[in-house]
Amino acid sequence: MVTMEKIVSLCKRRGFIFPCSEIYGGFANAYDYGPYGVELKNNIKKLWWEKFVHQRQDIIGIDGSILLHPKLWEASGHLTGFNDAMVDCKECKKRFRADHLVKKIAGEDMEGELEEMTKILREKKVRCPDCGASDWTEAKNFNMMFQTEMNGIEDKVYLRPETAGAIFINFKNIIDSMRVKIPFGIAQIGKAFRNEIIAGNFIFRTREFEQMEIEYFINPEAKWESLFDEWLNLQEEFIMEIGAKKENLRKREHPKEKLSHYSKKTVDIEYKYPFGFEELFGLAHRGDFDLSQHSKYSNEKLEYFDAENNKKFTPHVLEPTFGVDRALLVALLSAYNEEEIKGEKRIVLKFPKEIAPIQIAVFPLLRNKPELVKKAKEVYEQLKPEFICEFDDNGNIGKRYRRQDEIGTLMCLTIDFDSLENDDLTVRDRDTMKQERVKIKELIEYLRNKLS
Ligand code: ATP
DSSP states (O other): OOOOOHHHHHHHHTTTTTTGGGGGGTTTTTTEEEEEHHHHHHHHHHHHHHHIITTTTOOOOEOSSOOHHHHHHHHHHHHHOOEEEEEETTTOOOOOEEEHHHHHHHHHHOOOHHHHHHHHHHTTTTTOTTTTOOBOOOOOOEEOOOEEEEOOOOOHHHHHHHSSSHHHTTHHHHHSSSEEEEEEEEEEEEEEEOOOOOOOOOGGGGGGEEEEEEEEEEEEEEEEEEHHHHHHHHHHHHHHHOOOOGGGEEEEEEOGGSOOOOOSSEEEEEEEEEEEEEEEEEEEEOTTTHHHHHHHHTTTTOOOOETTTTTEOOOOEEEEEEEEEHHHHHHHHHHHHOOOOHHHHEEEEEEOTTTTTTTTEEESTTOHHHHHHHHHHHHHHHHHHSSSSEEOOSSOOOHHHHHHHHHOOOEEEOHHHHHHHHHHEEEEEEEEOEEEEEGGGGGHHHHHHHHH
16 A cells, blocks of 8 residues: 655655755745656646647637736625634644534534534544643634735735636637637636645645636526536546556545535535545636626626627536646555565556656666767767666666666666667566667657557
């Protein structure tokens, strides 16, 4: 069974993910992506963009700003409503999410119900996870937006807590510049910042993270239920394309009475992480709340003109949201395998080929034989323009295989003495470990077939 400790340690050891600001003792439960981490992340984002933007006629992309007009957050309700409930342990002074502590006892979400949460914490004598005491302050709301200041701007400026805002405020630009026909979507990938009360569980909850979001605009009179189900299926399909197994996924619909007043339906797609089922992606029907609010606060009409029916209306919106870092964590957890080979443990990341950080590694059998090194380098140079390759002549061949398995490299190519005579090499498959001899002049075609 894969544990978070194993994933965290592999990520550091093999250059996927490092603790942020480590030489200064670490910082804020944050992480930096290393050379393989950034490749993996880029591949996940590329796959998403392909699936939801390039492969669809009805969705277009934007890349909006992180710092946005302060009024936006008034209109969207974030200024007053983007809160988490916090509570402090009076004994050790540590701060916690009140709703998370209560959820462990009451088993349900209690967003916003501060008094009730305080009552449960005190009456059920919930213990502090840190020091074990049971002496809580009252639960209070804590706004999660990061504030900053900007030259020439009097109002407080915020780092966006989600990417969606930049999409809504570009609705008019898209309508005016593109020939979109309802239903249509606007997609965006980018950073979001939330001053989480407690970050943790590795990259599952950090204060700086990335989202991939779509606002899918529909006619208010359209049958939204089937579209909603379609989006849920697409979200599941996407996470399965990057390796998740269906049995580790479940959908959790938010109870009607807990929905925001404008939402017709909200469903979380949850994944079974080593620390339990938690949110991976979300899907919400947000009605016309966002466009109406931005229209009210900006005095701009944010409407769609339906030329066929000669009708103007404010579209409703379905919002599928995908966390990049959580998707990447799921990709790592799903890929992780430990196998026993001839009495030895092999750790291998079996990423789907579309997201493996490195596709091909090229080795000379021995590093101290210049003729082998020269030929291996020639092969590497030949493949580099088309494939994501790595050249490796460190340590013995066994060690090189072990390292490439641990980063999930799909194929290892070895140049040996026979290669010099026959102009061929050995191709070793990551998953089956089977080896095959391939002629170098047929190599590119062979790899294209295997990797496409
Ligand atoms: P949670 O309940 O776990 O705090 P949320 O309901 O606040 O999440 P949303 O506002 O729906 O999350 O955000 C959309 C997506 O962004 C989530 O499904 C998740 O994948 C990702 N996400 C949200 N907060 C974080 C975070 N602090 N760190 C990493 N990813 C996050």
